[in-house]
Amino acid sequence: MEERASLETRWLDLTRRQMPEAAAERGWPIRFDHCFQRVLLDNAVRGVWYDAITGRPAYRHAPADILVTAIELGEAALAGRADISDLNRRSLTWRGKRGPSA
Template identity: 55%
Template sequence: MLRCKGMVDLPQPRAGRDERERRWLTLTRDTLPHLARSRDWPVVADHCFQRILLDHACGGRWYDHISRRPAYAHAPDAVLDAAIALGEAVANDAADLHALNAQSLRWRGKKPR
């Protein structure tokens, strides 16, 4: 904690967290939805990409592992890093979004389309 005389304790910023969150938001709100327009992907909305990537980073439904919302802001660094890496793999055609989405839906008890 940073201590200032006569002031309340201020939390120290977490190194690199702001950059992680910027990368996450750019990836899921801009990059992946933009790429979805020209690819045969099962989802196009930002929240769908976020669901799929966070589920896989957590190994199940993200909300069973991250109790507060927005999930990306409360996810441990390692989880957010894994979700970003997976999203980048999807963007680079190194991961199968169809399979990732199907598994995410199965974790929710839904039938993949």
């Protein structure tokens, strides 16, 4: 597995630069780094991330396997293999919020 510092660097680049840039180009329903972090971490833990990850910031305290899963989900969304709208709806459902309709 990748070294921790490398995983965190990938995570921050993915959620702070790559995904927000793609959101603007693709019309995604979310566009801010903290939204991508919420969606990816929630889906990686299959629930609300703060129920599974103690400590803040979450990416620094998440077990490596969870961070890898979250990164892979983000990369899949960028590559068109995962639907960011679906991932966002799922995250909002876990949080008891009504997400945008399909």
